[in-house]
Each structure stands twice: as C-alpha cells, then as structure tokens.
Amino acid sequence: MNYSLHLQMNEKLYLRDPEQSDLGRRIVRQGILLIHEIGFEETTFRKLAERLGTKEASIYRYFENKHRLLVYIVAWYWRWLDYQVVYETNNITSPRQKLERILPILLQRSTDTPATPDDIDLRALHNVVIREASKAYLTRHVSDDNREQLFKPYKDLCGRLADLILDFNPNYPYARSRASSLIETAHYQAFFMENLPSLTNFGGEPTDDTLLAFLHHLLFSSIERTVKE
Amino acid sequence: MNYSLHLQMNEKLYLRDPEQSDLGRRIVRQGILLIHEIGFEETTFRKLAERLGTKEASIYRYFENKHRLLVYIVAWYWRWLDYQVVYETNNITSPRQKLERILPILLQRSTDTPATPDDIDLRALHNVVIREASKAYLTRHVSDDNREQLFKPYKDLCGRLADLILDFNPNYPYARSRASSLIETAHYQAFFMENLPSLTNFGGEPTDDTLLAFLHHLLFSSIERTVKE
DNA sequence: TTGCAAAGATAGTATTACTATCATAGATGC
DNA sequence: GCATCTATGATAGTAATACTATCTTTGCAA
Numbered sequence: 015m016n017y018s019l020h021l022q023m024n025e026k027l028y029l030r031d032p033e034q035s036d037l038g039r040r041i042v043r044q045g046i047l048l049i050h051e052i053g054f055e056e057t058t059f060r061k062l063a064e065r066l067g068t069k070e071a072s073i074y075r076y077f078e079n080k081h082r083l084l085v086y087i088v089a090w091y092w093r094w095l096d097y098q099v100v101y102e103t104n105n106i107t108s109p110r111q112k113l114e115r116i117l118p119i120l121l122q123r124s125t126d127t128p129a130t131p132d133d134i135d136l137r138a139l140h141n142v143v144i145r146e147a148s149k150a151y152l153t154r155h156v157s158d159d160n161r162e163q164l165f166k167p168y169k170d171l172c173g174r175l176a177d178l179i180l181d182f183n184p185n186y187p188y189a190r191s192r193a194s195s196l197i198e199t200a201h202y203q204a205f206f207m208e209n210l211p212s213l214t215n216f217g218g219e220p221t222d223d224t225l226l227a228f229l230h231h232l233l234f235s236s237i238e239r240t241v242k243e
Numbered sequence: 244m245n246y247s248l249h250l251q252m253n254e255k256l257y258l259r260d261p262e263q264s265d266l267g268r269r270i271v272r273q274g275i276l277l278i279h280e281i282g283f284e285e286t287t288f289r290k291l292a293e294r295l296g297t298k299e300a301s302i303y304r305y306f307e308n309k310h311r312l313l314v315y316i317v318a319w320y321w322r323w324l325d326y327q328v329v330y331e332t333n334n335i336t337s338p339r340q341k342l343e344r345i346l347p348i349l350l351q352r353s354t355d356t357p358a359t360p361d362d363i364d365l366r367a368l369h370n371v372v373i374r375e376a377s378k379a380y381l382t383r384h385v386s387d388d389n390r391e392q393l394f395k396p397y398k399d400l401c402g403r404l405a406d407l408i409l410d411f412n413p414n415y416p417y418a419r420s421r422a423s424s425l426i427e428t429a430h431y432q433a434f435f436m437e438n439l440p441s442l443t444n445f446g447g448e449p450t451d452d453t454l455l456a457f458l459h460h461l462l463f464s465s466i467e468r469t470v471k472e
Numbered sequence: 473t474t475g476c477a478a479a480g481a482t483a484g485t486a487t488t489a490c491t492a493t494c495a496t497a498g499a500t501g502c
Numbered sequence: 503g504c505a506t507c508t509a510t511g512a513t514a515g516t517a518a519t520a521c522t523a524t525c526t527t528t529g530c531a532a
Contacts, residue, residue, distance in 0.1 A: 030509095037510075053383035058488065072510060074490075145381050148431075152374055154282035156438045165439060172442050187444065188457050191432055194442040195461070198431055199424045206423060209385045210394060213401050213423040215416065228417050232424070236464045259478090266479075287519065301479055303521075 019131050021093040026162045027086045030076050038076050040066055042090070043133050045083055050138040054084060054146045081153070085164050088147045091139055092167035094131060095119060099174060109182035110234075116175065117229050120200040144201045172197065185240040196233055203228065248360050250322040255391045256315045259305050267305050269295050271319070272362050274312055279367040283313060283375045310382070314393050317379045320372045321396035323360060324348060328403060338411035339463075345404065346458050349429040373430045401426065414469040425462055432457065 020033065032038030044065055049057050059073045059080060066073075077083040098119045103112040118124045122140040130136075151165060159165065175193035179186055186192070203225055206213040216224045249262065261267030273294055278286050288302045288309060295302075306312040327348045332341040347353045351369040359365075380394060388394065404422035408415055415421070432454055435442040445453045 035509075056383065059490085060488080069511060069513090070490085071492090071512085075509080079489075148377055148381065151439065152377065152434070154285065160439055169439070169441055188460065189444065190441070191435075191443045191445070191457055194435060195424075195428045195432060199428065202427050203420055203424060205381070206420075210380065210389060210398070212398055212419070214420045215418065216420070228420055231417065232461075232465055235468060236461055239464060264478075288521090289519080298480060298482090299521085300481085300523090304479080308520075 021090060023089060024163055024166060027089055027164060028076055029078060032076050037068060037072060041073055041076055046087055046135060046139050046142055049142050049146060054149060084146060085150045088143055088150045089167045091143045092171050096171045096174060109178060112178050113182060117226055120197060121226060144205050179237055183237050186237050192236060200229055250319060252318060253392055253395060256318060256393060257305055258307060261305050266297060266301060270302055270305055275316055275368050275371055276364060278371050278375060283378060313375060314379045317372055317376045318396045320368055321400050325400045325403060338407060341407050342411060346455060349426060350455060373434050408466055412466050415466050421465060429458055
C-alpha cells in the first residue's frame with residue numbers, strides 16, 4: 015500500500031498555491047510533461063493552457079511567469095529527493111552505508127518509492143531537472159531569487175548531504191562543495207551520457223550502471239582521505 | 244612582446260565568418276560584453292545592433308540567431324583554453340605537473356597570457372562562459388547541433404585532459420568523465436561561490452584560493468588510486 | 473566604369489509575454 | 503432561496519521579440 019505524500023512549498027514560489035485546486039495541480043503536472051516533451055525554451059503558457067483546455071490568463075493567476083513555474087517544479091523535485099534521502103537512510107547507522115544509499119536516489123535508480131506523490135510523472139520530472147534545473151539559477155536575478163528563498167530546497171538537500179559527509183569524515187574540509195558538486199555531476203554526466211556520450215566513459219547500456227560506479231568512486235575517493243592543510 | 248593569435252573556427256558556427264570583417268569582430272566582442280552585462284536571456288540582436296551603431300539585419304547576416312552566437316562564443320572560449328593548456332604544458336615531462344598547471348587555467352587564474360587574442364575581454368568572456376555555457380547544449384536540439392560538430396572544441400579539450408589523466412594513471416577507467424566533470428565543477432563552483440555561497444566552502448576572499456585547492460584535491464584523490472573493478 | 477559584395481535602411485509578420493476587464497458558474501453562508 | 507464570493511472563462515489589447523524580405527547605398531576590385 016502507498017501513502018500519499020504532500021510536500022509543503024515556500025509561498026514565494028507561486029501567486030496562488032497550485033496544490034490547492036484541480037487546475038493548479040494540472041498546471042504543475044502537465045507543465046512537467048510539456049517541458050519534458052518540447053523543452054523549456056519552447057514552452058509557453060499559451061501552449062500549456064491549450065493542453066489543459068484553459069486560458070493563458072488562468073495560468074498567470076498561479077505563476078508570475080514560466081521561469082517561476084520552472085523554479086517551482088525544480089524546488090519540488092529537491093524536496094522530493096530530500097524526503098527520499100531521509101527515508102532511505104532512516105535506521106541505518108553506518109555513515110558509509112547512508113551515503114551509499116543516497117547515490118541511486120540522485121540517479122533516480124531507487125525502485126522502492128514509499129509514498130508516491132500522486133500523479134506526478136517522476137521519470138519525466140527527473141529528465142526535466144537534468145536538462146533544465148540549472149536554468150532556474152543561471153540568471154541575472156539569482157541573488158534576488160535567492161533572497162526570496164526560492165532555492166532553499168536545494169540548499170537544504172546539499173546541507174543534508176554535507177552533514178552525512180561530515181559524519182563519515184569529520185575532518186573533511188569541503189563538505190558543502192562536495193555535496194553540491196556530487197549532485198551537479200550526477201545530472202551533468204547523465205545528460206552527457208544520453209546526448210554527448212564522448213564526454214563520458216559510459217556506453218549507455220541500461221544494464222551496467224557505470225555512472226553509479228563513477229559517482230561512488232568520485233565521492234569516496236575524495237572523502238576517505240583527510241585532506242592535508 | 245605579445246604574439247597575435249587567431250583561432251580557426253568551424254564554419255558551421257556562423258553564416259558569415261565574423262573574423263573576416265570589422266563588423267563581424269565587433270559583433271563577437273561587443274556580444275560578449277553585452278551578454279556579460281545583461282545576461283543571455285535579456286540579450287537581443289536589436290540591443291546589440293544599437294550598441295554597435297548598426298541594424299539587426301546586419302547581425303543576422305553573421306549568425307542565424309542568438310543561440311548560435313552563444314555557441315560561437317563558447318566554442319571560441321574552449322579553443323582558447325585548449326591553446327593555453329598546450330602552451331602551459333609544453334616542455335613539462337611530469338604528468339602530475341602538467342595536470343597541476345591546468346587547474347589555474349580552468350579558473351582563469353594564470354596571469355601570463357602568451358599570445359593575447361586581440362580585443363577580446365577575457366575576464367568578461369570567462370564570466371559569460373560560467374553563467375551561460377551550459378545553455379549552449381542544454382537544449383532540445385543538442386543532437387542536431389552535435390551532429391554539426393558545434394561542440395567539437397569542448398570535446399577536444401575534454402579529450403586532451405582525458406589523455407593527460409591517462410598519462411598520469413593508465414589504469415584509470417573514467418578519464419573522459421573525470422575530465423568533463425572537472426571542467427564543469429570548476430565553473431559551477433565558481434558560480435556558486437559568487438552567487439549561492441552556502442553551496443560551497445569558499446568564503447570569497449580573493450586572496451586565498453580554496454576553490455583551486457578543492458579542484459586539486461578532487462582531481463588527484465580520484466586519479467591517484469587505481470579503481471578496483 | 474562596371475560590377476559585386478557588404479552593409480544600411482525600412483518595413484512587415486507571427487509569436488511571446490504579459491495585463492486588463494468583464495462575464496459566468498459553482499460553492500458557501502445565512 | 504438569495505446574496506456573495508471565488509475561481510475560472512472569455513475576449514481584447516500592448517510592447518517586445520525573433521525573425522524575413524527588399525531595396526538602396528557604399529566602397530573596392532577588375
């Protein structure tokens with residue numbers, strides 16, 4: 015049996031809470047699918063409205079613009095990852111084991127989804143995040159968006175991973191950078207593997223998971239040794 | 244004394260070679276500055292034309308659209324980095340030393356510019372690449388662009404770094420992924436340090452270069468050990 | 473001096489990214 | 503059963519964007 019899961023989102027992310035109405039939920043869910051299918055640049059509120067059988071103006075009542083919709087979707091993803099990390103590391107004592115359990119989550123390889131967020135296409139979402147997430151912060155107005163706490167879920171997740179790294183090795187001096195670069199590397203390498211494979215050492219056969227092995231190697235080779243000052 | 248340097252670019256990158264005319268060169272050089280100042284999203288050919296005292300239509304004679312201009316600028320940067328890598332590692336025999344000399348280049352910390360590409364604001368260019376380069380390939384049409392060899396300079400650079408890694412450790416199984424993730428990590432950690440510092444361990448004082456130390460640590464901790472299969 | 477290529481000048485189109493306003497339908501309170 | 507309130511629908515409109523087309527001018531080259 016599945017439990018239903020609701021992730022509370024920062025109010026600054028929207029004009030009207032999309033989880034509070036049917037239209038709102040469909041905007042988010044179909045938004046993910048549309049961005050997945052045609053890419054963020056090609057996505058417009060008009061196209062999304064047509065797909066939903068509604069009007070542009072209705073979507074604007076929920077989100078200021080499509081960038082904010084992307085930020086919302088990506089923030090939701092980080093909250094969802096954070097939840098999975100907590101769930102998967104619960105009752106594990108060994109810091110090493112905890113970290114090892116996190117790696118498949120970053121690649122969306124963990125099959126057991128305890129509480130499934132209803133109706134959200136997690137596979138599409140994962141691909142959207144890989145291709146589009148960095149566009150949420152690679153803008154001129156990062157600092158403003160950051161001041162509004164729009165990236166808090168990402169920071170929280172990185173903070174959690176950094177803490178686990180410090181549990182494993184209390185002397186490690188780069189825990190936060192290690193955490194953020196682990197997440198980014200997981201995504202970039204997944205994108206490269208799919209689209210620019212010559213930038214990787216991964217063949218692309220879904221059976222052997224060299225990318226997972228690579229991330230494991232990268233993470234532990236760095237945090238196992240205490241860096242000399 | 245400086246030598247003048249001209250980097251040959253793939254013909255697919257432009258409609259008319261911008262290095263062959265005064266207007267073309269100004270489009271590239273002022274384009275870098277404009278994107279640096281207002282960001283890629285806000286940049287339009289109209290604004291760039293006004294800045295150049297010319298017309299939109301003239302710019303369209305050189306570049307199909309602003310995405311292609313970005314791809315050109317970024318490709319130029321990778322060629323320039325590649326040149327610097329060759330220059331800085333020339334006559335060095337120790338693979339370790341070669342790799343160590345590359346790290347400051349990735350962060351644009353190397354002060355000695357042997358042949359300076361005329362009139363290009365390298366500092367602005369570096370910042371543009373950090374913030375915008377991934378937008379060159381994080382699109383729906385990556386595969387088409389890749390087929391047209393638009394990303395060859397990036398791949399060449401990664402290939403060169405991968406070869407150096409294999410010189411250092413011939414048994415290392417992830418040389419290409421290690422190379423691409425080193426470059427990407429250098430850039431987004433620099434971005435985070437500047438804009439979302441809580442995702443890093445870097446204070447931001449320009450005197451101590453913790454980011455460089457971090458990259459050094461990441462690279463060598465992974466490639467020093469032979470990964471067990 | 474004729475010819476050609478680069479750039480200037482002007483105009484036009486479809487689409488985007490919004491904003492504003494008014495009407496309507498359904499739920500809720502009394 | 504009526505008032506009311508809220509979410510959405512419907513329509514319209516605007517400034518800007520991302521181009522394309524065409525015609526003219528300029529400057530250099532044969």
